[in-house]
Amino acid sequence: MASDGAFTPSWLRGKSVTPVPAGGQVDAALARRIEAGCRAVGAPYLIAAELGDGPGASPGTTSRVSVSTAGTHIRPPFVLCTPGLQGAVLFPRSGYALIAGSTAFMASAVGEGTDTARAHFGRYARALSDRHPSLSVxxxxxxxxxRAWxxxxDVAPTSAAARQVALLDAFADGTCGAPDFAHGWWEARRASQAQGERVQGPLGALFDQVFMLLEDYAVDPEFAEPGDLDDAGLKAAARAALDAFRHSESGRSRK
Incomplete structure (x- = not known):
């Protein structure tokens, strides 16, 4: 920790961080995030360090706590970290906590993506600005x-979301096979989430459609379940979704 009680820049290098809403203690929502992040990096427990005066502990007191922190009644100011420092949660005061860590830790602890979580926190801070102006800071x-695409x-050409768009175009045009499309899409989707990219509106709806289609598709036919899409079915459904999207986009451009 830095002298001002924040994460040190050297530790944050190569990691991401986002604020999330929090109450007066580690609540169920925050506990789920912590547990998911710990499982992703194989952390068997957490180290809790008190950052100031607290009930029953002197400043600087550290302890080992269970990964499942929902029932531990941890109250701020505290920092929780994994033994290998792959992830940490800084809980400086009631109202918010900062979650930071490696790509693997954050992908599970902040499954919606860092930027989406930051945008959500911004709305939360605005809603409580009269009573808790410090949240806006x-x-x-x-x-x-x-920004949300x-x-x-709108999509940045070097982004993982751009890769998803390119894969869908290639699949619908017949220059990419179904298995390669499925593998590539899931890989790009994970990268997009890890990088905090956000899609919304018509493009977000299209991505959601493709996600649902791939949920019903098995790359290996041996693992297909009754009702699952085969290669041809996936291509037909993806092409229909893309055609409908392109039609709506062309209507937008004529306005």
Whole structure:
């Protein structure tokens, strides 16, 4: 920790961080995030360090706590970290906590993506600005890195979301097979979430459709279940979704 009680820049290098809403103690929602992150990096327990005066402990007291922290009644100011420092949760005061860590830790602890979590926290801070103005300061410091993309033309060309768009185009046009499309899409989706990219509106709806289609598709036919899509069925459904999307986009451009 830095002298001001924040994460040190050297530890944050190569990691991401986001604020999340929190009450007066580690509640169920925050506990689920912590547990998911710990499982992702194989952390068997957490180290809890008190950052200030607290009931029953002197400043600097550390202890080992269970990964499942929902029932431990941990109250701020505290920091929780994995033994290997792959992830940490800084709980400086009631109202919010900062979750930070490696790609693997954050992908599970903040499954919606870092930027989405930051955007959500911004809305939370605005809603409580009259009673808790300090939350707005935190939200301003940790604003989304990427703006939310609504249409393909908005998407940064080097992003993982752009890779998803390219894969869908290639699959629908017949230059990419179903197994390669499925593998590539899931890989790009994981990368997009890990990088905190956000899609919304029409493009977000299209991505959601493709996600649902791939949920009903087995790359290996041996693992297919009754009702699952085969290669041809996946291609037909994906092409129909993309055609409908392109039609709506062309209507938008004529307005």
């Amino acid at each position: 935190v939200a301003a410091e940790y604003g989304p890195v990427h 609504t249409h393909p033309d």
